Amino acid sequence: MTSSFSELALIEPLQRALSAENYHTPTPIQAQAIPHLLAGRDVLGVAQTGTGKTAAFALPILQRLVQPRVAPAAKSARALILTPTRELALQIDASFRAYGRHLQLRQAVIFGGVGQHPQVAAMARGVDILVATPGRLLDLMNQRHVRFDGLSVFVLDEADRMLDMGFIRDVKRIVAVLPKERQTLLFSATMPGDIASLAQSVLTSPVRVEVTPVSSTVERIDQRVLFVDGASKRPLLAEVLRDPAISRALVFARTKHGADRIAKDLERSRVEAAAIHGNKSQSARQRALESFRSGRVRVLVATDIAARGIDIDGITHVINFDLPNVPESYVHRIGRTARAGAEGIALSFCSAEERVLLRDIEKLTRRKLVVIEDHPYARSAPPPAVARPQQPAQAQPQRRQNQRRGGRGGRPHQGHAPAAQRA
Numbered sequence: 001m002t003s004s005f006s007e008l009a010l011i012e013p014l015q016r017a018l019s020a021e022n023y024h025t026p027t028p029i030q031a032q033a034i035p036h037l038l039a040g041r042d043v044l045g046v047a048q049t050g051t052g053k054t055a056a057f058a059l060p061i062l063q064r065l066v067q068p069r070v071a072p073a074a075k076s077a078r079a080l081i082l083t084p085t086r087e088l089a090l091q092i093d094a095s096f097r098a099y100g101r102h103l104q105l106r107q108a109v110i111f112g113g114v115g116q117h118p119q120v121a122a123m124a125r126g127v128d129i130l131v132a133t134p135g136r137l138l139d140l141m142n143q144r145h146v147r148f149d150g151l152s153v154f155v156l157d158e159a160d161r162m163l164d165m166g167f168i169r170d171v172k173r174i175v176a177v178l179p180k181e182r183q184t185l186l187f188s189a190t191m192p193g194d195i196a197s198l199a200q201s202v203l204t205s206p207v208r209v210e211v212t213p214v215s216s217t218v219e220r221i222d223q224r225v226l227f228v229d230g231a232s233k234r235p236l237l238a239e240v241l242r243d244p245a246i247s248r249a250l251v252f253a254r255t256k257h258g259a260d261r262i263a264k265d266l267e268r269s270r271v272e273a274a275a276i277h278g279n280k281s282q283s284a285r286q287r288a289l290e291s292f293r294s295g296r297v298r299v300l301v302a303t304d305i306a307a308r309g310i311d312i313d314g315i316t317h318v319i320n321f322d323l324p325n326v327p328e329s330y331v332h333r334i335g336r337t338a339r340a341g342a343e344g345i346a347l348s349f350c351s352a353e354e355r356v357l358l359r360d361i362e363k364l365t366r367r368k369l370v371v372i373e374d375h376p377y378a379r380s381a382p383p384p385a386v387a388r389p390q391q392p393a394q395a396q397p398q399r400r401q402n403q404r405r406g407g408r409g410g411r412p413h414q415g416h417a418p419a420a421q422r423a
């Protein structure tokens, strides 16, 4: 396996940008794909977000766009990257800008939900790199603001999600107008039949590169569960977040309303937090993401939909405030903390009603989560006969824990956040 970027025959301005990004070793998808892409081959990449796939395609594309450098014609793009969500489009655009910072190439990004004028203006003189979501792109193509006769590279990113989100027809319409002579890359985390046949129709003699499936990403994550009553989840979260080892936490809530309530509650407990979900405007979501990314807020509370495609480095903890109804979502959620080979910690709060969801998750991931019993809101309903009148919230669970621990030979107090031991 290639152990450094210098072995990958990337030009010096790219190497310099990679050093600035602090990338020293190519990830497996980069080591496998970059040589084939530099040689002009089509690639079928079976890889999900988090494997370093953006750089795997961005670096060779940037290099080929300057060897030779050709001025793009008005309204046209030399490379097109199609991706399903605007968050992903913005991230890919930012990655190209970061890796290509010394190359002076022109770039534009196109997605729906905002006015089209700035996007039309950005395309007027033509660009080297265009990152787009399918719906708006098709719109602008139909209005003749964008053309592809000078295109030489096409990337179809997250093809399986395009399918899930109902974009495949739009994608096919776009592909139909691209020049036949081109280099094509298709990335997908999974390869259902529809995607395999799409791949066959858009790729020419592709090289297949495949990296670690979800299950092995999950193996690297320290996964723990805390049993707690629904009503105690919010104070428990504030308590857990008191641990300074949790330097960047993504908290998942099941509903938009829930996400808002959690963020507000944290603010009241003096924990800097922001929430993102579908009811927030695009600019509010971007602001929240930016303050999380820059470290101004330590905690981002998100719903599953809003978190799609969020890609932020250095998330130390994913906290499932609510367990997801679909066990696959659990895997996607916790994967946010194990980016590009990093290890992470996932804590899940589980109420009595959620036990069945926990069982589904454990079945899917084929592992049992470690139970953290040692927290101030540990759930163990006393039988009615010994039910005591109301006691101070802190004192009561503490006594229960001591009883339970005593029965097992009294483990020393380990703290509720395994991070502290790992940091």
Ligand code: AMP
Pocket (backbone or CB within 6 Å): 022, 023, 024, 025, 026, 027, 030, 048, 049, 050, 051, 052, 053, 054, 055, 311, 312, 313, 339, 340
């Ligand atoms: P991606 O799968 O493209 O979304 O990348 C996942 C994350 O890994 C991104 O935040 C990148 O900044 C980071 N990354 C990509 N390649 C490398 C590398 N070779 N070394 C360190 N980090 C990387």
